[in-house]
Amino acid sequence: MHKKGLIILLLILATTIGYSQSENIKIKSEHLKEANYLKMDDFYLTHYLYIDLFLRENLFPTASPEEVSTILKAIKTYVSVDTPLEIEIEKPGDRNYVIKMAILKKDDGTELLIAFTNWSTKERKFEKEIKTENDSYTRWYFLNDNKMTYRKDMSAENDYETMSKSDLANAYLFDELSDNDTKIKSTIDDALEESNVTVVEDITSHLILLKHQIFLRDHDNIATQTDYINELIETNETEFDLRGVKMAFIATKFQIELMK
Known part of the structure; x- marks a missing residue:
């Protein structure tokens, strides 16, 4: 048909x-x-x-x-x-x-x-x-x-060679290739170790780490990471425009409730 x-x-x-x-x-x-x-x-x-x-x-x-x-x-x-x-x-x-x-x-x-x-x-x-x-x-x-x-988010739709470490970790997390699941954590770690990143980029990398922890059902670290991101946002929101990452964080916290 x-x-x-x-x-x-x-x-x-x-x-x-x-x-x-x-x-x-x-x-x-x-x-x-x-x-x-x-x-x-x-x-x-x-x-x-x-x-x-x-x-x-x-x-x-x-x-x-x-x-x-x-x-x-x-x-x-x-x-x-x-x-x-x-x-x-x-x-x-x-x-x-x-x-x-x-x-x-x-x-x-x-x-x-x-x-x-x-x-x-x-x-x-x-x-x-x-x-x-x-x-x-x-x-x-x-x-x-x-x-x-x-x-x-399909792998064929993205050029992994040109992505930043943060974007690459996110791509690995959501693409269709199970083999890429084992690459997520090390790629996020690389992103978090990068210097000369903006506050928004740093919070985004921490959000991807939180997403990975949700994927793994790593409940202890989910709670710790959620508190840390909340602190990052509260510390920096008066100086930087964090509306985008704040919305993403709120949606992620909602997902945590759905996954309980």
Whole structure:
């Protein structure tokens, strides 16, 4: 089947049979059963989907850890090649926020987890329904065993030879190559030992170290590193523009809550 046709078919399959959830979240699917098909590490699920489906485009930034966890757990439990999942979130205003998760399996065996939404990037508003043929906000991720990789984080999309140590460690952390996981810590250490870096660059490297500790479930060091980054930001925020790294730090602390 043609890729576009399959995507449209997957969307049509999602109907309105509900499932137990928090008061303002409705999780739906035609044949709701525990497929447990998705095998990605929860580190990737919580990192990508929290940022992409809640923070980006200001879609649902006020979501609580409990609400986000409810949605992510349902995605991992019920979504499969045969079963897409529809999630509707009640919001103030005329339209609710609708997410449809589906897996596209290509002819070469490659699998993509696709998140469709009813957010119009052109009109900057929630539409009545998802429109895959135009400007509805959509994200997709490559699935490979326990890896889940955003398309722009794939190794083929990046030139590792020209990256800074900090960027390279981040690339190793999120690319699809398991062999690169063993290179993350030493590359971060190299980045942290570099001199003549800006305050923002230094905090960014420490944030990547924290991300790696979350990936490893290194709980003792997660707490220590979180306190250290918080101190770095408090010490320097009056002198430097740290808005970007502060936002990244807040999102990372939220991920820590999701991973508990």
